Amino acid sequence: MNPSSTNTVKKKRTGALFGPGLMIAASFIGPGTITTAIVTGADFGFTLAWSVLFSIIATLVLQEMSVRLGLGAGLGLGEAMRRALENPVLRTLMIVLVVAAIGIGGAAYAGGDTTGTSLAVSAVAPVDLRIIVGAIIIAIFALLITGSYKIIERVLMVMVVILAVLFVITVFVVQPPIGDILKGIFVPSMPPGSALTAIALIGTTVVPYNVFLHASLVQENWANVPKETALKEARIDTVASISFGGLITLAVMATSFGALFMHGMSAETAEDLAVSLEPLLGEAATWVFALGLFAAGFTSALTGPLGAAYAITGMLGKSTDMKSPLFRAVWIAVLAVGAIIALTGFEPIQLIVIAQAANGLLLPIIAIFLLVTMNSKKVVGEHANGVWANIFGGAVTLIVIGIGSYQLADLLGLLPG
Numbered sequence: 001m002n003p004s005s006t007n008t009v010k011k012k013r014t015g016a017l018f019g020p021g022l023m024i025a026a027s028f029i030g031p032g033t034i035t036t037a038i039v040t041g042a043d044f045g046f047t048l049a050w051s052v053l054f055s056i057i058a059t060l061v062l063q064e065m066s067v068r069l070g071l072g073a074g075l076g077l078g079e080a081m082r083r084a085l086e087n088p089v090l091r092t093l094m095i096v097l098v099v100a101a102i103g104i105g106g107a108a109y110a111g112g113d114t115t116g117t118s119l120a121v122s123a124v125a126p127v128d129l130r131i132i133v134g135a136i137i138i139a140i141f142a143l144l145i146t147g148s149y150k151i152i153e154r155v156l157m158v159m160v161v162i163l164a165v166l167f168v169i170t171v172f173v174v175q176p177p178i179g180d181i182l183k184g185i186f187v188p189s190m191p192p193g194s195a196l197t198a199i200a201l202i203g204t205t206v207v208p209y210n211v212f213l214h215a216s217l218v219q220e221n222w223a224n225v226p227k228e229t230a231l232k233e234a235r236i237d238t239v240a241s242i243s244f245g246g247l248i249t250l251a252v253m254a255t256s257f258g259a260l261f262m263h264g265m266s267a268e269t270a271e272d273l274a275v276s277l278e279p280l281l282g283e284a285a286t287w288v289f290a291l292g293l294f295a296a297g298f299t300s301a302l303t304g305p306l307g308a309a310y311a312i313t314g315m316l317g318k319s320t321d322m323k324s325p326l327f328r329a330v331w332i333a334v335l336a337v338g339a340i341i342a343l344t345g346f347e348p349i350q351l352i353v354i355a356q357a358a359n360g361l362l363l364p365i366i367a368i369f370l371l372v373t374m375n376s377k378k379v380v381g382e383h384a385n386g387v388w389a390n391i392f393g394g395a396v397t398l399i400v401i402g403i404g405s406y407q408l409a410d411l412l413g414l415l416p417g
Contacts, residue, residue, distance in 0.1 A: 013221055015153040017233055020217035021241025023303060024063060024210050026156040029163060029245050030300030031116030031293055032109075033204040035270055037249050040201060041256025042267035044191050046176070046184030049250060051198040053185050054399075055205035056246035060239060061396045062206065063214050065370045065389070067234045070215035071222060072383030077212045077366070078314020080373055094365075098315045101362040102209045106308035107334045110301050111341025117297030118342065120290045123271070130343055137339045140302050144331055147323035149220040156302065159295040164244065166292045167251040173280050176258030185250070196410070199403055205249070206400065208363045209307035211370070214238075216310045216320055231383070301338065305331035360407040367397040 013019075040048050069075055075083075078098070085091040118132040125132075143152055190198065222230035259276045260267050267273055274289035281288060309330040310320055318326045371393045374385045385393060409415050 013225055013233075014223060015150050015221045016157065018237050018241055019153045019157070019221050020067075020214060020234070021063075021237035021239075022160050022244070023153060023156050023217060024059075024214055024238075025241045025245030025248075026160045026299035027210055027213065027303035027307065028059070028205050028207050028300075029160070029248055029296050030109075030113050030204070031270075031297045032112070032300075033249055034252055034293060034296050036197070036200050036204055037252040038256045038260075038267050038270055038273050040197050041253040042260035042265065042272070044194050044197065045261040046181050046253065046257045047189050047191055048194055048198050048201060049181065049184035049253060050186065050188040051201045052205070052246055052249050052253070055202040056242060057392075058202070058206050058396045058399065059210075059242050061389075061392045062211055062367060062370060063238050063242060064235060065374045065385070065393060066211045066214040067218050067238055068231065068374060068380060068383045069370070070218040071227060071230050071234060072380040074219065075379070076216045076219070076310060076314040076320050077370075078311050079317065079320075080215075080379070081369060082315055082317050084369070084373065095315045097362055097365070098311055101359045102212070102308045102311045103330070103334060105359060106209065106304040107337035108341065110304045110334055110338025113297045113301035113304065114338055114342040115345075117294050117301060120270075120293035120297060123274075124287055124290045133339065133342045136298065136301065137335065137342075140298075140305070140335060141332075143302060144306065144322075144335070145328070147321075147328075149217070149322065152302070152306070153221075156299055159299045160245070160248075162295045163248050163292055163299075164251075166288050166295075167248055167255060170255040170277065170281075170288065171251050171258070173277070174255050174258030176254050176262070180257075181250075181254055199406060201249075202403060203359075203407070205246070206363065208359055208366055209304070209311055211366050212311035212314065213303065213307040216314070220322075305334040305338070308334045360404040364397070364401040364404040367393075367400045371397050 037052075066077060069077060069080060073080065081094060082091060085094055114133055114136055117136055118129050121127070121132045122129055143155060146152075218230070218234050222234060225233070255277075256267060256273055259265075259273060259280075263276070265272075265276060267276075270289050270293055274285045277285040277288075309322075309327045312330050313320050313324070313327050316326070318324070321327060371385070371390070373379055374393070375390065377384045406415075
């Protein structure tokens with residue numbers, strides 16, 4: 001092989017330019033995000049759209065730092081945190097927190113995501129729910145067991161495109177007023193009783209395990225690409241893909257705003273919005289939302305176990321290779337618990353409360369750790385934070401601490417009323 005062909009091979013990405021970023025977008029656009037956006041649009045119109053914009057900006061800030069950690073330092077977040085925590089007691093506490101927030105939480109949410117996906121299918125196909133759950137679990141297992149980044153990436157990209165097409169079409173069908181949409185995005189307001197809803201919109205987008213996931217995914221995709229080229233492409237991917245994910249959330253909210261809020265109707269589930277669109281879409285309304293919820297649920301149910309495996313193996317100082325035995329054991333365990341929850345109909349309330357409390361603690365810690373680490377030239381060298389990165393990172397970190405404190409206070413019943 002001649003030198004020129006060798007250089008060509010070395011510069012080739014493992015997957016697509018818009019790969020890791022779209023996988024992160026696929027992760028946070030789950031049934032919870034879709035349902036929250038629908039209920040928000042029905043209850044408050046587009047007045048809380050600014051919270052989606054903020055959540056996208058916050059996610060971009062955190063994920064961009066995660067990208068620079070992965071490509072600049074060649075470290076996963078779990079590995080970086082483990083190295084930084086030299087005290088064995090602190091390290092053990094952090095491992096417990098990560099397992100509680102991401103491992104247990106991932107399993108509980110995987111069960112919910114799988115159930116949501118199954119209900120979407122059963123809405124249009126008269127098949128026993130347990131059979132659908134089993135088929136979805138088998139499909140996710142088959143994808144993850146390949147250990148192939150490229151295959152997983154392509155499946156998730158297809159799902160995100162399906163989501164985008166479906167919900168953008170519904171916006172054009174409903175035609176909500178553009179002026180109100182723009183005002184809701186760029187003029188923050190907080191109607192009475194909307195505080196928890198705004199926090200829920202932010203919480204479904206700024207997800208702790210995505211920071212672990214992204215630092216590892218960029219290394220998978222740009223492993224053989226020169227560092228500067230990799231960083232440039234990864235930033236383009238991050239900004240475009242996560243913004244695209246935010247647009248999907250806004251499209252769902254806009255549809256709910258136009259179809260429900262403007263007609264004085266409320267919603268508790270996605271099915272409520274589907275019913276309201278039947279006069280406009282006819283029988284296709286059920287199919288549109290079933291397919292949309294399936295895509296949203298499948299992507300979250302797939303990326304949850306994957307993110308948990310990256311986070312936990314990294315924190316334990318073990319290999320994050322997708323084909324390593326421990327990596328597979330972690331995602332199999334998360335997927336198995338999720339399957340049990342989905343198949344038995346068990347309501348994992350306690351697990352979710354534990355996971356939410358742990359997330360309330362973990363996200364601020366991750367934000368602080370990222371900010372400190374990305375200012376260490378010893379770790380990331382020339383890719384350390386500049387002034388603007390620190391300004392934005394510091395602002396997001398302070399807000400995340402506030403949100404985390406609010407969530408914990410709410411879970412502990414410390415809030416008035």
